[in-house]
Amino acid sequence: MTLDIETLVDLYRDMWLIRAFEFGLEREFKKGNVPGMLHTGVGQEATQAALAAHLQASDAFFPDHRCHGINALAQEKHQGDGERIMAELFGRATGVCSGKGGSLHSANPKVGNFGDNAVEGSYMATVLGVALAYQMRGQPNVACCIIGDGTVGRGEFHESLNMAAIWKLPVLYACVNNGYAISMPVGKGHASADIVDLARGYGFPCEIVDGNDIEAAYDAVQRAIAHIRAGNGPYFLEFKTWRWQGLFSGEFRPPEEVKYWKEDRDPLKLAREKILAQGKLTAEDLERIEAEVKAEIEAWIDFAKASPMPDPAKATADVYVGWEVAA
Amino acid sequence: MTQATTRTRTFVQALNEALDIAMARDPNVYMLGEDIGEMGGDFGVTRGLWAKYGDARVRDTPLSEAAIIGTSVGSAMLGMRPVAEIMFADFIGECYDQLVNNAAKMHYMFDGQFKAPIVVRTACGGGFGGGPHHSQSVEGWFLNVPGIVLVAPSTPADAKGLLLASIENDNPIIFLEHKALYRIKGEVPEGYYTTPLRKAAVARAGSDVTVVATMKLVHEALAAAAELEKEGVSVEVIDLRTIRPYDAETVLESVRKTGRAVVANEAPKIGGLAAELSATISEECFHDLKAPVARVAGLDTPIPFSLVLEKYILPGKEQVIAGIRSVMK
Numbered sequence A: 001m002t003l004d005i006e007t008l009v010d011l012y013r014d015m016w017l018i019r020a021f022e023f024g025l026e027r028e029f030k031k032g033n034v035p036g037m038l039h040t041g042v043g044q045e046a047t048q049a050a051l052a053a054h055l056q057a058s059d060a061f062f063p064d065h066r067c068h069g070i071n072a073l074a075q076e077k078h079q080g081d082g083e084r085i086m087a088e089l090f091g092r093a094t095g096v097c098s099g100k101g102g103s104l105h106s107a108n109p110k111v112g113n114f115g116d117n118a119v120e121g122s123y124m125a126t127v128l129g130v131a132l133a134y135q136m137r138g139q140p141n142v143a144c145c146i147i148g149d150g151t152v153g154r155g156e157f158h159e160s161l162n163m164a165a166i167w168k169l170p171v172l173y174a175c176v177n178n179g180y181a182i183s184m185p186v187g188k189g190h191a192s193a194d195i196v197d198l199a200r201g202y203g204f205p206c207e208i209v210d211g212n213d214i215e216a217a218y219d220a221v222q223r224a225i226a227h228i229r230a231g232n233g234p235y236f237l238e239f240k241t242w243r244w245q246g247l248f249s250g251e252f253r254p255p256e257e258v259k260y261w262k263e264d265r266d267p268l269k270l271a272r273e274k275i276l277a278q279g280k281l282t283a284e285d286l287e288r289i290e291a292e293v294k295a296e297i298e299a300w301i302d303f304a305k306a307s308p309m310p311d312p313a314k315a316t317a318d319v320y321v322g323w324e325v326a327a
Numbered sequence B: 001m002t003q004a005t006t007r008t009r010t011f012v013q014a015l016n017e018a019l020d021i022a023m024a025r026d027p028n029v030y031m032l033g034e035d036i037g038e039m040g041g042d043f044g045v046t047r048g049l050w051a052k053y054g055d056a057r058v059r060d061t062p063l064s065e066a067a068i069i070g071t072s073v074g075s076a077m078l079g080m081r082p083v084a085e086i087m088f089a090d091f092i093g094e095c096y097d098q099l100v101n102n103a104a105k106m107h108y109m110f111d112g113q114f115k116a117p118i119v120v121r122t123a124c125g126g127g128f129g130g131g132p133h134h135s136q137s138v139e140g141w142f143l144n145v146p147g148i149v150l151v152a153p154s155t156p157a158d159a160k161g162l163l164l165a166s167i168e169n170d171n172p173i174i175f176l177e178h179k180a181l182y183r184i185k186g187e188v189p190e191g192y193y194t195t196p197l198r199k200a201a202v203a204r205a206g207s208d209v210t211v212v213a214t215m216k217l218v219h220e221a222l223a224a225a226a227e228l229e230k231e232g233v234s235v236e237v238i239d240l241r242t243i244r245p246y247d248a249e250t251v252l253e254s255v256r257k258t259g260r261a262v263v264a265n266e267a268p269k270i271g272g273l274a275a276e277l278s279a280t281i282s283e284e285c286f287h288d289l290k291a292p293v294a295r296v297a298g299l300d301t302p303i304p305f306s307l308v309l310e311k312y313i314l315p316g317k318e319q320v321i322a323g324i325r326s327v328m329k
């Protein structure tokens, strides 16, 4: 399918925002300005932008460890303050969780962000409850969980798909199959390299999507969400994609594979070609967009760096609702 | 608790009344678990409620403990008030991640933006030949988890009042139901009331020694106290009722008064509730103590099947009496 130029350009901007965010973050991480661990979503921008485009603030999504981008897009789209995701990763008081969550636990229910859980995929179970609450209240919302191919190895995967199926819950499973779980290739870690093969037995629609083709991804998410909102129960999308970030210790994947995905299958390059093919925008127009987005991200980084650290006394707040914990 | 009218009810009936009242009072309350619907649960606690409230609010689930608790937590994030049943506490390992990493930390790690007001009812405790996987006391598995609440009633009246209070509370609560107590009877007030969380009860007043106990061991401690009274020993029995966060104030006040403390808990001694209570009492009341704190607890073994073996490793009245004698010397 071909998207109209306005939508395509908006998505291109969103994808650029994700990439600029991650590259800026990685630079600051290497300088020691960002504590903890860092997993980036570079290479997976089309999948994330497609999800962010269709999920509403009244829906719920559970982001995974590579979802800074979708978190920032949701924050920016619904609240206009994407910089608070950046500030959270810097551990600052202005972050969406006031620095308590960080890269792996950013949340903001007002924009539909129900929070990452760094025990990978725990929310495959949690998403059921959000969906059940929507169902019991008759709300036409979607509860989405974003899970990697490796995460599918957890038993909760099957508990979740089964329960979603028998109760016909409004769950969107967005499986980001980037080929590896740390060092484990998907075909070695699972009985099938196509995760949909593990999902199909539960009897609801399962699709493989080209996760690097923004039009295909956008279209698939739209189709899945329409199905769910209409009360037809869960939907499973497997996005085939590839992450640019290797292991912490360096690149372990074959050079031909790296070259293929970075040069031939770069989702931004592919989107750019689609836009230019429509003949309505020039390369300079797109470069202007890229420069604007990069400048915005630098402003977010400046905001994060200039933000105050949290008050240490807040470390004992909110352990219990309504009960204090001794300092 | 101000209700004038009470009736004799079993522990199970008292729990059932609490669930019925909570369901009727708040449409956000719903229940889920294995065989809790038409069948009424393995121990009959939810009996009759499916017929009254229907499939949507009394939900039978497959054998999927992680999904049961995950569903509970997710719905609670949107303001529902789930009451989940985990048939036997021994199975709680299946949903440990959901409880420890999700429910217990959600309010904290997301800076107060979410709450997880779930109640997880579960049948615990031994003494009936249930063997290694149907008899354990699991409170120790959660004692080291900030954010979790552990509630453990010992009487039918408290079972009802504490369950109603738990359902209304905004924290994730593991509600321990000792299987040996399900059939005991007691006076239970009619209608709605709550029993405060984090408040221990003085089950019996005394002046020579304090016994701090939970669940079944409260009854063992009361029996021990009655027996020792004949020897002129006056035993105060504190029923902790909430195990985490617990009411240290009531415990310490009693120990300061009596100068002697026995802590009694059915779980293995090492690293459990008895250890925690003993440490806190020793730390806070060292100069008031006339003898070291005595721990009465299970032996450091899994729970064996044969009743003679099980009786050998689980503490009861005799062990409480021995504990009291050791601090009275």
Ligand SMILES: Cc1ncc(C[n+]2csc(CCOP(=O)(O)OP(=O)(O)O)c2C)c(N)n1
Binding pocket: A039, A065, A066, A118, A119, A120, A121, A147, A148, A149, A150, A151, A152, A176, A178, A180, A181, A182, A243
């Ligand atoms: C339950 C659990 N097991 C292991 C880990 C450690 N871990 C972090 S990321 C990761 C790989 C996840 O792979 P995948 O789901 O494919 O996501 P990707 O990083 O490829 O996007 C692992 C094993 C974890 N965080 N949680």
Ligand SMILES: [Mg+2]
Binding pocket: A148, A149, A150, A176, A177, A178, A179, A180, A181, A182
């Ligand atoms: Mg992967």
